[in-house]
Amino acid sequence: MKLPPLLQDDPPTLADRAYLSLREAIVEGTLAPGMKLSERGLAAMLGVSPQPVREALRRLEGEGMAESRPRSGTYVAELSIDRLLEMGRIRSALEGVAAGIAARRRTPIDIAALRARLIAVQSASASGDERRLAAVNASLHETLHAITGNALLIRSLQAVNAYYHISTRVILTSKYEVSASLAEHSAIVAAVIDGDPETAEALMRAHTGRSVDVAAIELAR
Numbered sequence: 001m002k003l004p005p006l007l008q009d010d011p012p013t014l015a016d017r018a019y020l021s022l023r024e025a026i027v028e029g030t031l032a033p034g035m036k037l038s039e040r041g042l043a044a045m046l047g048v049s050p051q052p053v054r055e056a057l058r059r060l061e062g063e064g065m066a067e068s069r070p071r072s073g074t075y076v077a078e079l080s081i082d083r084l085l086e087m088g089r090i091r092s093a094l095e096g097v098a099a100g101i102a103a104r105r106r107t108p109i110d111i112a113a114l115r116a117r118l119i120a121v122q123s124a125s126a127s128g129d130e131r132r133l134a135a136v137n138a139s140l141h142e143t144l145h146a147i148t149g150n151a152l153l154i155r156s157l158q159a160v161n162a163y164y165h166i167s168t169r170v171i172l173t174s175k176y177e178v179s180a181s182l183a184e185h186s187a188i189v190a191a192v193i194d195g196d197p198e199t200a201e202a203l204m205r206a207h208t209g210r211s212v213d214v215a216a217i218e219l220a221r
Contacts, residue, residue: 014048019056021046026065026076027165028131037066037074063162079166081216088212091160095141095208098157100201102147103192110147111193117143118189125182133178138165140185144192164212177214181207 012020022042025031037057043050057074060066064087067077077083106114117140124133141161145154184207191200 014052015055015059018042018046018048018052019059022053022056022060023065023162026060027134031076033076033078033166035076036072037076039074060162063159065162065166077163077166079219081219083163084212084216084219087160087163088209088216091157091164091212092205092208094153094157094160096201096205098145098148098150098153099188099192099204100197101150101153102144103195103197103200105149106147106192106195110143113143114140114147114189114192118186121182121185125178134165137181137185140189144188147192164215177211181211184210 022031022037031037039050039053039057043053046053057066061068061074064083065077066074068074102110117136120136121133121140124136127133138161141157145157148154184203188200188203188207191203
């Protein structure tokens with residue numbers, strides 16, 4: 001049996017586009033925790049048939065961003081402190097490993113990309129634009145992930161980060177948190193650029209561990 005090769009520049013499918021649109025709406029809070037997700041209603045809003053939406057919802061369920069309830073339907077996942085802490089521990093370990101590998105593998109091109117991402121984080125932090133800050137923070141982490149060149153690690157990080165990003169809205173409202181996060185990101189990037197994997201991993205574990213603790217405290221209020 002032969003399968004046609006995948007082309008790197010193949011356009012995203014309707015299911016991919018539906019997934020990305022719904023994921024963004026969940027992260028931004030447009031689709032709030034506990035909200036029912038109607039396949040037909042979402043399909044009408046997105047201008048597609050129900051099938052791509054159905055596939056997108058299954059993918060979101062797999063990432064923990066949506067949940068299926070027997071004889072009721074599919075809903076945006078509720079923010080659970082226990083679930084957040086559980087995913088946070090896994091995320092902290094994986095992000096730490098990624099930072100350590102990135103410090104070993106970074107190239108001059110990677111270093112330039114990291115510096116550009118950090119400048120974007122600094123600018124967004126100063127602007128007070130929470131939506132932009134969440135996006136550039138995620139972009140910085142994704143750049144570190146890409147530097148690892150480890151496809152399995154990247155897929156694992158994408159899965160655990162999906163649920164975590166729902167909580168980002170909770171922790172980016174504090175000026176102290178923004179300042180602390182910027183300082184931590186700056187130190188992590190410096191360690192990666194310096195080629196110091198042990199320090200990069202330790203700093204990343206501390207950063208991601210602290211951020212999930214802050215989110216849990218805010219959710220408990």
